[in-house]
Each structure stands twice: as C-alpha cells, then as structure tokens.
Amino acid sequence: MTKPGVTTRQVHADRQLNHPADGAVHTSTTNAVLFEFEKTQDLVDVFQGKKMGHVYGRSSSGSMAALQTIIADMEGGIATACFATGMAAITSTMLSLFKAGDHLIVSQYLFGNTRSFLDTLMDLGVELTFVDVTSIQDVIAAKQNNTRAVFTETIANPVTQVADLRAIGKWCEEQKLLFMVDNTMTPPPAFDAKAMKVSLVLSSLTKYHGGHGHVLGGAVTDMGNYDWTSFSNIKPAYQVADERMWGITQIRKKGLRDLGATLAAQSAHLISVGIETLSLRMARSTENAMKLATYLESQDKIERVYYPGLSNHPQHYVAREQLGSYGAILSFDLVPGIDPCEFLDELKLVLSATHLGDTRTLALPVASTIFFENGQRERARMGITETMIRMSVGIEDTDDLVADFDQALAKF
Numbered sequence: 486m487t488k489p490g491v492t493t494r495q496v497h498a499d500r501q502l503n504h505p506a507d508g509a510v511h512t513s514t515t516n517a518v519l520f521e522f523e524k525t526q527d528l529v530d531v532f533q534g535k536k537m538g539h540v541y542g543r544s545s546s547g548s549m550a551a552l553q554t555i556i557a558d559m560e561g562g563i564a565t566a567c568f569a570t571g572m573a574a575i576t577s578t579m580l581s582l583f584k585a586g587d588h589l590i591v592s593q594y595l596f597g598n599t600r601s602f603l604d605t606l607m608d609l610g611v612e613l614t615f616v617d618v619t620s621i622q623d624v625i626a627a628k629q630n631n632t633r634a635v636f637t638e639t640i641a642n643p644v645t646q647v648a649d650l651r652a653i654g655k656w657c658e659e660q661k662l663l664f665m666v667d668n669t670m671t672p673p674p675a676f677d678a679k680a681m682k683v684s685l686v687l688s689s690l691t692k693y694h695g696g697h698g699h700v701l702g703g704a705v706t707d708m709g710n711y712d713w714t715s716f717s718n719i720k721p722a723y724q725v726a727d728e729r730m731w732g733i734t735q736i737r738k739k740g741l742r743d744l745g746a747t748l749a750a751q752s753a754h755l756i757s758v759g760i761e762t763l764s765l766r767m768a769r770s771t772e773n774a775m776k777l778a779t780y781l782e783s784q785d786k787i788e789r790v791y792y793p794g795l796s797n798h799p800q801h802y803v804a805r806e807q808l809g810s811y812g813a814i815l816s817f818d819l820v821p822g823i824d825p826c827e828f829l830d831e832l833k834l835v836l837s838a839t840h841l842g843d844t845r846t847l848a849l850p851v852a853s854t855i856f857f858e859n860g861q862r863e864r865a866r867m868g869i870t871e872t873m874i875r876m877s878v879g880i881e882d883t884d885d886l887v888a889d890f891d892q893a894l895a896k897f
Contacts (some may be wrong), residue, residue: 491601491674492557492764499757502558503551504775511757512551515553518542527737534725534734544742552590552757555582556694559760560670560686561679562706564733567753569746571689572667574703576602577688577740580834581719582663582732585610588631592618594641594867595830597855618717619800633718634663634684639808642841643851643875644868645791645818646739647800651807654682669693669842672763675810679682684711684734690756692842696766700755702748707733707768710772766844766880770813773846773886774878780887786894788872814841815877816851819872823897825850829874831893846886 491499500510516893517881520539522528531538539545553565565733568574583606591603593615614627618637634659637648650666657664668676674851688694690702707861713719713731723735741747771794780790794811802809819828829837829848838847839855849855853872856864861871878886 488865491559492659495763496761498558498760499551502554505524505551511754512548514754515546516750519545534587539776543745543747544737546750546753548753548757549748552702552748552753554677555757555760556579556688556690556704557706558709560706561673561677563729565704565706566733566737566741567690568703568705568741568747569748569752570701571687571691571703572598572602573687573744573746574734575599575667577744577746577833578665578736579606579611580744581736581738581740582716583633584718586612586631587628587633587634587718589612590613590614590616590624590627590635591618592637592641594618594646594758596637596667598860601858602614615773618648618653619644619646619803621656624649624653625656628660628741632660633663633716634665636665636667637806638670638677640793640804640812641867642670642814643791643855643873645793645798645803645812645814645816646796646868647793647808649803650676650681650683655704657684658682659708660677661712663711663716670814671808671810672767674764675767675812676808677709679710680705681807683708686707688703689842691787692840693763693767694842695756696763696842696844697759698840698843698845700752700759701816702752702756705733705736720772767810767813767882770878773880773883774813774815776883777876777878777886777890780890781815781817784890784894786820786823786897788820791816814875814877816875818870818875819874821872823872825872825874826853828893828897831896832889833892834881834889835876844880846876846879846881848874851875877883 505510505512528549529537531540549567553567557565591613616627640647654664664684666683667687667690672693686706686818688704719731725734775794778790781787782790792815835846835848839849851869852871
C-alpha cells in the first residue's frame with residue numbers, strides 16, 4: 486500500500502503512530518510530574534539515555550511524546566522537541582546550540598519577537614548579520630570564518646517576503662552550515678523542508694497546528710539533513726550512539742530540561758486534535774486569502790497589497806516554485822489620509838487581534854503594535870509602512886469577508 490496522503494495521516498496520526506491504550510483514537514493525558522520505576526536500574530538507564538521513558542514532567546510526558554511523534558512524521562524529520570510556545574522553541578534551540586563568538590546569518594525581515602530575542606543573543610556575545618534572504622548573493626556575502634548557521638522564515642510576517650530557500654539550503658549544505666527555518670506560516674504540506682536541505686524546522690504550534698486560538702505551543706524538528714559531527718558545540722555528554730540525534734538531544738537537555746519551557750499535557754492533546762483538520766483549514770484560508778488579496782488590489786483606497794500569490798509580488802515565482810501554498814497572511818497599505826485604526830474599527834466581521842493562523846479572520850495596524858518597538862527607521866528597512874495593516878485570513882465565507890471590506894471602505 487502506498488503512503489497515505491497528508492490529510493489522511495493527520496487525521497489518523499495519533500491512533501496509528503502512538504497506539505493509544507484501550508482502542509482510544511487519542512493518547513490520554515496525564516498530569517503526573519513524577520514517574521515510578523519498579524527497578525531502580527531502569528530509572529538510572531532512562532536518566533543516562535540507555536532506555537526510553539519519562540523521569541520528570543518538566544522533561545517529558547506521554548502526551549508530549551505523542552505529539553512529537555506526530556509532528557516529526559508530518560515534517561518528514563527524524564525527531565521533534567516540543568515547547569510551551571513558539572518563542573520558547575526558538576530561544577531554547579538557539580541558547581542550546583550557540584555560544585559567545587559564534588556568528589549567525591539571519592533574515593532582516595524576522596518577526597518582531599524573534600528579532601527582539603536576537604538582541605538578547607547579541608548581548609550574550611553571539612554575532613549576527615542581518616541580510617536580505619530573498620537574495621542568495623547577500624547571504625553568501627555575509628559568511629565569516631565563525632559562521633555557524635543561517636536562520637530565516639519561509640514567508641516573512643508581515644510584508645510576506647519569501648526567502649530563496651532552495652538556494653540557501655544548497656549553499657548551507659556545501660558549507661556545512663546549520664540551516665534553521667521557521668515555517669510557522671507554511672506548515673506541512675505547504676513547505677517540504679527535507680527537499681530544501683533544512684537542518685532544523687521551528688514552528689509556533691499556537692498558530693495553524695492548534696488553529697483555534699485556544700492553546701500555546703512550539704516545536705523544533707531535526708530533518709536529518711545535517712551532520713552533527715561537524716558541529717563542535719555539541720557537548721560530549723550528548724554525543725549519543727546515533728550521531729543524527731546529537732543536536733536534538735542537546736536541545737532537549739540544555740533547552741527543554743534546563744530552561745524549563747515545558748509543554749503541558751493538556752496543551753499537547755489540544756494541538757494533536759487541531760492537527761487533524763490542519764490541511765482542510767489551510768486550504769480554505771489560503772483560498773480566501775487569494776480571493777481577498779485580488780479584491781483589495783482592485784480598490785482605489787488601498788495603495789498596495791502584499792501577498793505571494795499575486796503575480797506582481799517580487800517573489801511570486803520563487804514562492805510558486807518552492808512552496809506548496811502561498812499561505813493565509815496578507816498585508817496592505819491604505820492610501821494616505823486613512824488612519825489604520827479608524828479603518829479597522831469599521832470592520833464588523835474581521836477581528837482586531839494580535840494572532841494568526843486562526844479560524845477567524847484577524848487584522849491589526851502593524852507599525853503601532855507588533856513592530857512598534859523596532860522604530861520607524863528599522864520598520865522602513867523591513868518594508869513596513871506606517872499605514873500597513875496585516876491580516877490573518879480565516880475560513881469564513883469569502884463573500885462575507887468582501888462585503889465587510891466593502892462597507893468599511895465606503896466610510897472613507
């Protein structure tokens with residue numbers, strides 16, 4: 486039998502991969518913090534990594550292990566570590582792998598909270614060069630003798646620049662550099678990280694995986710593309726027998742265990758259930774986003790629309806070639822004289838909220854909210870205007886979304 490399609494696998498993943506007890510289709514949750522071992526040697530062996538098992542709730546649980554299995558299968562990777570939030574996945578991974586004196590090449594279009602954390606990383610002595618990741622030449626030019634990794638998002642939030650992922654992945658493989666990609670905007674099957682030579686995939690599970698704005702979570706997946714024996718920052722204690730597992734082992738020990746950003750068992754369960762409809766929700770949201778972007782582009786009170794699905798988008802053909810979906814995030818600039826807050830207040834169906842990947846369509850004024858701390862000069866460098874509005878398009882009926890914009894635009 487051929488491998489089932491991605492939607493079939495998402496629906497049946499927990500049942501088929503984790504084999505829950507008593508015929509259940511979902512892994513049961515537990516609030517246990519401690520786990521008893523009848524034989525003390527078994528406890529010792531789990532501590533030392535000789536056996537699989539749970540020793541303490543901060544490090545692992547059955548619910549979290551089940552979700553990690555599901556995500557690793559979805560991504561096509563070899564192992565996943567889950568965290569309490571998407572930011573916890575990013576911060577824990579980077580603090581686990583990099584140290585003072587290392588150099589990273591990172592996208593100049595990174596999301597505001599990620600960019601804020603990188604300021605902290607620089608304070609700790611890690612060197613960073615911010616580059617235009619739509620240009621492989623700019624990435625190559627930034628390499629130094631102490632460069633360890635390249636980090637980017639697939640589609641940037643909010644201006645939707647699309648990184649030249651295939652070219653960067655090929656170059657990182659040649660240079661033996663870690664290639665880290667945040668694919669929150671393009672969860673499977675929208676992005677094939679394995680084919681793009683990605684080393685580590687990071688995701689905010691809060692967004693499309695959970696999908697309903699009711700649970701926080703994050704994950705990092707090792708795609709099995711990187712040779713960890715060439716990465717000198719792996720500590721001897723985590724150089725386990727399977728060399729492919731060196732990186733994820735250090736992330737779990739130094740990141741998850743030591744930093745303590747543990748994903749709660751109930752949260753893991755909610756995300757697992759959300760994943761069952763991920764493909765269906767993404768397909769509907771992406772269809773709505775394309776129709777809404779086309780509609781907004783035709784309105785004289787909208788100055789510019791940013792969406793990779795539009796043929797005039799600077800990276801439209803790159804997105805078409807390397808992504809299975811254009812995503813459900815779009816932004817637009819209002820013409821001068823229309824205040825973004827006043828315009829959003831006129832929308833009746835669209836929610837004014839700071840989130841994305843929800844079943845509901847959400848919008849916010851970018852410059853005065855999620856990128857306010859960056860300052861006007863840095864916002865301009867990232868392509869963010871002062872009248873920009875970002876939208877996370879949901880699964881509502883398209884005609885209702887268009888009608889909501891029609892009545893709001895008519896007020897100005």
